[in-house]
Amino acid sequence: MNPQIEKLYHIAQQKERRIIGLMSGTSLDGLDIALCRIGNSGQETTLFLENFITIPYNTIFRQHVREIFAKRQIDQQVLCGLHAYIGKIHGAFINQALKQWNVLPSDVDLIASHGQTVYHAPQRLTGQTNFPNSTLQIGDGDHIAHITGILTLSDFRQKHVAAGGEGAPLAAYGDHLLFTAETENRFLLNIGGISNFTFLPKQGSSLKAYATDLGPGNTMMNQFVFEQFGLEMDQNAQIAKKGMVNTALLKALLTTSFLGAEFPKTTGPELFNLAYLKNAQSVSNTSSLTPEDILATLNKFAAQAITDGIKRTSKDLENVHIYVSGGGVHNPLLMKNIREALPSMSVSSFSSLGLNPDVKEACLFALLANETIAGSPSHVQQINDSPAVCMGKISLPY
Ligand SMILES: Nc1ncnc2c1ncn2[C@@H]1O[C@H](COP(=O)(O)OP(=O)(O)OP(=O)(O)O)[C@@H](O)[C@H]1O
Ligand SMILES: CC(=O)N[C@H]1[C@@H]2OC[C@@H](O2)[C@@H](O)[C@@H]1O[C@H](C)C(=O)O
Structure with a gap:
C-alpha cells in the first residue's frame, strides 16, 4: 500500500x-x-x-x-x-x-x-x-x-x-453538528463579503436546519471605499457615520429579485458590485449624493437584506437568538442598524458561544x-x- x-x-x-x-x-x-x-x-x-x-x-x-x-x-x-x-x-x-x-x-x-x-x-x-x-x-x-x-x-x-x-453555503454542516441548542432557536449570522445565516431550530422542533446567503455583507461598502478613497474598509464605520441614509437609493438597491427569492440561495460580488450601485443611483436619480451618504445607505442596505431575511424565517418563532460572526460584527453602525430592525431578538457576538467570530x-x-x-x-x-x-x-x- x-x-x-x-x-x-x-x-x-x-x-x-x-x-x-x-x-x-x-x-x-x-x-x-x-x-x-x-x-x-x-x-x-x-x-x-x-x-x-x-x-x-x-x-x-x-x-x-x-x-x-x-x-x-x-x-x-x-x-x-x-x-x-x-x-x-x-x-x-x-x-x-x-x-x-x-x-x-x-x-x-x-x-x-x-x-x-x-x-x-x-x-x-x-x-x-x-x-x-x-x-x-x-x-x-x-x-x-x-x-x-x-x-x-x-x-x-x-x-x-x-x-x-x-x-454554498456550506456553513450549515458544521453549525448543525456543533451549535444546535436544546432550548433556543438560533440564527448563526455570518457577515463577510456576503452575509449568510444558518437557521438552527431548537432540538426536537419539527423545523429543519438550513443555511442561505442573504445579500451583501461588507462587499459593496468595501468596493465603494476602495474606489472613492483607496481604503480597504470603512473602519469602524467612520465615513458612513458622517452621512445620511437616502431612502430613494435604498429603495432602488432593495429591488433586485435575488432578495425576494426563496431560501436557500447564494450570491456574490458578481451581482452585488459597483455597477449594481450605479444602476440603483441612476434609477433613483441619486447620482450626485456625497460618498458619506452613499456609504450610510450601503450600510443600511446590507443591514436590511440581513434583517428582512431573518424576519421572514422567524415570524412564527419565539425564543430566537442571533449570534454574529465575520468581519461585519466589528462595524458598529451595521450592528446598530441590525439591532434596531430586530428589537425583540437578542443579537450577540459569536464569541458568546465560545468561539472567536473571526x-x-x-x-x-x-x-x-x-x-x-x-x-x-x-x-x-x-x-x-x-x-x-x-x-x-x-x-x-x-
Ligand atoms: N473594524 C471594522 N470596521 C468596519 N468593518 C470591518 C471592521 N473589521 C472588519 N470589517 C469588515 O469585515 C471584512 C472582513 O470580514 P471577513 O474576514 O469575515 O470577510 P471574508 O472572510 O473576506 O468574507 P467571505 O467569507 O464572506 O467572503 C472587512 O473587509 C471589513 O469590510
Ligand atoms: C462561493 C463562496 O465562496 N461563497 C462564500 C461567500 O462568503 C459568504 C457566503 O458567500 C457563503 O455562501 C460562502 O462561504 C461560507 C463559508 C459558506 O459556504 O458557508
Missing part, C-alpha cells in the same frame, strides 16, 4: 485529529489559519481551537486577485498562474504559522483548504441552463500538500454542486475535512435543501 494512503487510513481511525482549517474570503484581507483538534465525528464531534492567525495579503497579491475576481472577462494566463501562485502562498503561510506556534508539520494530520473564490455562477445569476450551477475556488491543494508535507483536502464546493446544490469559517472547513475522512454523509442528512455528501479532494504530499 502507498504509505501515504496507509497514513490516511490511520488518521481516519484516530479518536482525535489535528486539522488546520483555511479560509480566504472575498474581502481579500488575508488567510485565516485555524489549528483545530477535532474529536469523533457527526453529532459526537468536539472542536477545540489550539491556535489562530490571520496572515495579511500584500498589495501585490490583492491586485493580482482583483484582476480576475468576480469578472466575466479576464486574462486566462493570470487565472492559470494564480491557481498555482495562491497554492504556493497558502502553503508558505501555513509553514510560517506552524513555525510561530512551535508545531511540527508531522504533528498535524490534515489541512482543509477553502481556496480563493474567483467566480460564483449559480444558474440563478446567469439565467442560463446551458451550464449547471458552478463556482470556482483556486489555490491548488497539491501545492499546499507538497510545500507543507501535510495531507491536504481542498475544493470543497464542487461535490455540493455535483449533488445538486449551488456550492475564526468560525476556517474551523468550519477543518470540520468538513474531518467528516470526509472520519465521518459519513448520513451525519448531515437532516439539513434541509442541501445534499448529504462528504466534500473535498485529497492531495498527497509526495
Whole structure:
C-alpha cells in the first residue's frame, strides 16, 4: 500500500485529529489559519481551537486577485498562474504559522483548504441552463500538500454542486453538528463579503436546519471605499457615520429579485458590485449624493437584506437568538442598524458561544475535512435543501 494512503487510513481511525482549517474570503484581507483538534465525528464531534492567525495579503497579491475576481472577462494566463501562485502562498503561510506556534508539520494530520473564490455562477445569476450551477475556488491543494508535507483536502464546493446544490453555503454542516441548542432557536449570522445565516431550530422542533446567503455583507461598502478613497474598509464605520441614509437609493438597491427569492440561495460580488450601485443611483436619480451618504445607505442596505431575511424565517418563532460572526460584527453602525430592525431578538457576538467570530469559517472547513475522512454523509442528512455528501479532494504530499 502507498504509505501515504496507509497514513490516511490511520488518521481516519484516530479518536482525535489535528486539522488546520483555511479560509480566504472575498474581502481579500488575508488567510485565516485555524489549528483545530477535532474529536469523533457527526453529532459526537468536539472542536477545540489550539491556535489562530490571520496572515495579511500584500498589495501585490490583492491586485493580482482583483484582476480576475468576480469578472466575466479576464486574462486566462493570470487565472492559470494564480491557481498555482495562491497554492504556493497558502502553503508558505501555513509553514510560517506552524513555525510561530512551535508545531511540527508531522504533528498535524490534515489541512482543509477553502481556496480563493474567483467566480460564483449559480444558474440563478446567469439565467442560463446551458451550464449547471458552478463556482470556482483556486489555490491548488497539491501545492499546499507538497510545500507543507501535510495531507491536504481542498475544493470543497464542487461535490455540493455535483449533488445538486449551488456550492454554498456550506456553513450549515458544521453549525448543525456543533451549535444546535436544546432550548433556543438560533440564527448563526455570518457577515463577510456576503452575509449568510444558518437557521438552527431548537432540538426536537419539527423545523429543519438550513443555511442561505442573504445579500451583501461588507462587499459593496468595501468596493465603494476602495474606489472613492483607496481604503480597504470603512473602519469602524467612520465615513458612513458622517452621512445620511437616502431612502430613494435604498429603495432602488432593495429591488433586485435575488432578495425576494426563496431560501436557500447564494450570491456574490458578481451581482452585488459597483455597477449594481450605479444602476440603483441612476434609477433613483441619486447620482450626485456625497460618498458619506452613499456609504450610510450601503450600510443600511446590507443591514436590511440581513434583517428582512431573518424576519421572514422567524415570524412564527419565539425564543430566537442571533449570534454574529465575520468581519461585519466589528462595524458598529451595521450592528446598530441590525439591532434596531430586530428589537425583540437578542443579537450577540459569536464569541458568546465560545468561539472567536473571526475564526468560525476556517474551523468550519477543518470540520468538513474531518467528516470526509472520519465521518459519513448520513451525519448531515437532516439539513434541509442541501445534499448529504462528504466534500473535498485529497492531495498527497509526495
Ligand atoms: N473594524 C471594522 N470596521 C468596519 N468593518 C470591518 C471592521 N473589521 C472588519 N470589517 C469588515 O469585515 C471584512 C472582513 O470580514 P471577513 O474576514 O469575515 O470577510 P471574508 O472572510 O473576506 O468574507 P467571505 O467569507 O464572506 O467572503 C472587512 O473587509 C471589513 O469590510
Ligand atoms: C462561493 C463562496 O465562496 N461563497 C462564500 C461567500 O462568503 C459568504 C457566503 O458567500 C457563503 O455562501 C460562502 O462561504 C461560507 C463559508 C459558506 O459556504 O458557508
